[in-house]
Amino acid sequence: MTKTWGFDTTAIHAGAEPDPATGARQVPIYQTTAYVFKDAAHAARLFGLQEVGYIYSRLTNPTVSALQSRIAAMEGGAGAVCCSSGHAAQILALFPLMGPGKNIVASTRLYGGTITQFSQTIKRFGWGVKFVDLDDLDALRTAIDDDTRAIFCESISNPGGYVTDIPEVARIADAAGLPLIVDNTLGTPYLCKPIEMGATLVVHSLTKYMTGNGTVTGGVVVDSGKFDWSASGKFPSLSEPEPAYHGLKFHETFGSLAFTFHGIAIGLRDLGMTMNPQAAHYTLMGIETLGLRMAKHVENARKVAEWLEGDARVASVTYAGLASSPWNATARRVYPKGTGALFTFSIKGGYEAAVKFVDNLKLFSHVANLGDARSLVIHSASTTHSQLTDAQKIAAGAGPDVVRLSIGIEDVGDIIADLDQALAEASR
Ligand SMILES: *Cc1c(COP(=O)(O)O)cnc(C)c1O
Numbered sequence: 001m002t003k004t005w006g007f008d009t010t011a012i013h014a015g016a017e018p019d020p021a022t023g024a025r026q027v028p029i030y031q032t033t034a035y036v037f038k039d040a041a042h043a044a045r046l047f048g049l050q051e052v053g054y055i056y057s058r059l060t061n062p063t064v065s066a067l068q069s070r071i072a073a074m075e076g077g078a079g080a081v082c083c084s085s086g087h088a089a090q091i092l093a094l095f096p097l098m099g100p101g102k103n104i105v106a107s108t109r110l111y112g113g114t115i116t117q118f119s120q121t122i123k124r125f126g127w128g129v130k131f132v133d134l135d136d137l138d139a140l141r142t143a144i145d146d147d148t149r150a151i152f153c154e155s156i157s158n159p160g161g162y163v164t165d166i167p168e169v170a171r172i173a174d175a176a177g178l179p180l181i182v183d184n185t186l187g188t189p190y191l192c193k194p195i196e197m198g199a200t201l202v203v204h205s206l207t208k209y210m211t212g213n214g215t216v217t218g219g220v221v222v223d224s225g226k227f228d229w230s231a232s233g234k235f236p237s238l239s240e241p242e243p244a245y246h247g248l249k250f251h252e253t254f255g256s257l258a259f260t261f262h263g264i265a266i267g268l269r270d271l272g273m274t275m276n277p278q279a280a281h282y283t284l285m286g287i288e289t290l291g292l293r294m295a296k297h298v299e300n301a302r303k304v305a306e307w308l309e310g311d312a313r314v315a316s317v318t319y320a321g322l323a324s325s326p327w328n329a330t331a332r333r334v335y336p337k338g339t340g341a342l343f344t345f346s347i348k349g350g351y352e353a354a355v356k357f358v359d360n361l362k363l364f365s366h367v368a369n370l371g372d373a374r375s376l377v378i379h380s381a382s383t384t385h386s387q388l389t390d391a392q393k394i395a396a397g398a399g400p401d402v403v404r405l406s407i408g409i410e411d412v413g414d415i416i417a418d419l420d421q422a423l424a425e426a427s428r
Contacts, residue, residue, distance in 0.1 A: 007074070007190065008291045015069025016284070029281045030062040049245055049253075049265060059268050063277035067284050071210075071220050074189040074287075075202050078225025079260030081267065082218060082280060086185060086205025087117060088273035089219030090152075093181050093203050095271065096237040096262050097149040100126030104181075105143045107134045107153040108395045109162050111205075112385035114183070115392060118152075133395075134164055137172060144176050149234060151180045155187035155194055156335065158370070159380050159404040160318040160397035161343035163327045163335055170198025177232045185209070185371070186340045190294040195224040197334070201259070206279075208371030211286035212293050216279040221263055225256030238262060293373065293409055298338030300415060301407040307416050308345050313423045318397060319343040341407040342370050344380070344397060347426060351400040354379055357426035358403060363410065363418035375408035375415050 005013065016027045035054035037043035045051040054060050064082050072080040083092050094104065106118055108131045118129040130143045134153055144151075151173045153164045166182060173180035179200035184192055188209045194202050204210055206218035229238035229251040238258050241247035244266070251258040268274055298321075305319035320327040320339040331339045347353045358366055364377040368384060378384060380398035393399060407415065 005073075010073050011070070011290050012288045014073035015066040027063055027066045027281070027284055029277050030057075031277055032061075033057050049248065049261070057277070058272055058274045059264050061277050061280070063284070064275050064280040067275075067280045067287075068220070070284070070287060071189075071204070072222055074290075075184070075222045076189075076193055076195045076224075077202065077222035078256040080220050080222040081260055081263035082206070082220045082275040083268065084219065084273045084275055084279075085217045086111075086183075086203065086207060086219040087113060088271075089203040089205070089221050090114065090117060090183070091122075092219075092263055092267045092271065092273065093201050093221045094122070094127070094150065095267055096259065097179065097235060098122075098125070098127045099149075101128075102126075102147050102149045103128035103130060103145070104150045104152050105130045105132055105140065105148055106151075107157065107164065108132065109134070109157040109160065109164075109397065110152075110154055111158040111183070111185075112380065112388060112396060112398065114154075115396065116387050131395075134169055137168055140169065140172055141176075144172075144178065148176070148178060151176075151178055152183070153180075154183040154185070155192040156320070156340045156342070158186060158342060159344050159384070159402075161186070161320055161340055162318065162397065163320045163331045163339055165330050165334055166192070166194055166197040166199060167334065173200070174198060177234070179227050186342055187335070188290060188294055188340075190291055191298070191335055191337050191340060195222070195226075200224050200227045206283050207369070209294065209297070210290065210371075211283045212290065212371065212373060213282075213286055214367075214369055214372040214374070215286075216282045218275050218279045218283055219273075221259075223257075223259040223263075225259075227259075229258055237266070242266070294338075294341075296409040297341035297407060300409065300412045301341035301343065302338070303412050304405070304407050304415055304419070305343060308419070311423065313348055313427045315346040315348050315401065317343065317345040342404065344402045344404045346399065346401040347403060347423070349401070349427060351381075353426045354401050354403050355382070357422050360422040360425040361418055362421075363414055364405070364422075370404075370406035372406065373409050375410060375418075376406040378404050380404050 068080040182194035182199040185205040202222040254261045320331040385398035
């Protein structure tokens, strides 16, 4: 049934039948740690993965399950696993693919925290990373080696709002027999469906647009169900016998749901980065209006970007939706509904002017977040990207004179008025 629904209907209904016990129309918050087994044999079957059901909320919870089914439907995936944050989702996605000595090839244009997670923290697992400018497809091909286990990019990238040519990158991943992982936090399935373009896995920070009101941290890994984990012998966690489950082979047993089952039965069980049912509830509430919100976000962002580009106090604007952007052709082809609502601009007057501008905004909130209904601002170089080297900052689009805007869904006239008065103060 879900397959025939449009985007907004799916966002409201997928994964959520009326509660079988009470008829409750909205998804209840199942605030419980454990679930009573019917008998000892039932418990044994659940533990042995011979039957699917609820055991313990580190693994599965009905409120979280409803959200997982909904996001899987919205992204066109076979299954999804929610977890405690976007960063947790990245580890959960990589964990079954990687091992000591293995590497990922990742875009240079990523959320600052992801660059740090990849370049510093995953080293301690023995995992490597090679950063490549994904506009250079030859460089991508060259970077892939025998130990590469995945390609990672953002659909629309933080902080510049640049866009990735997912179909082209997916073709290269496919030719190399590797899964493509796309962080679709900034695109959301409203603007971008990475799986339709050839991605294997989609990750999200649900903290951002998917929830949309700045209330929770959450993440998700969506599996396309299309990758053949057994073909190359490179993904033994999915294709070979699993000692913790009496030699069960995930791919052979669960087919297109192998990655999803592994994510729950091994990932959440042993890494424990579980989403709590309260967070799932907030995200379920927010996601119902994703289509309405994203349309308004994009409309406002386009108007603000055009206004800034025409202002003499502004040096440049990165919004890929602008005709002047080097990414505009890709944007039109791959992201016809728009390129989101996060972008940067550089202000004339450098670091000093950038900081003064941020300090003088009144409607915008100066916070380390994005994708809220409210307009938000941050000076990336001194905050989200401060742990990067100067070269990494420039490569990520977070130089000293750069200000990042997350355009909200307020009245656009009020947003522009606030920017105007803060620019006046900054250029004084
Ligand atoms: C925020 C963000 C993340 C990290 O998500 P958290 O929920 O903060 O852990 C990852 N990728 C992108 C693009 C983000 O904006």
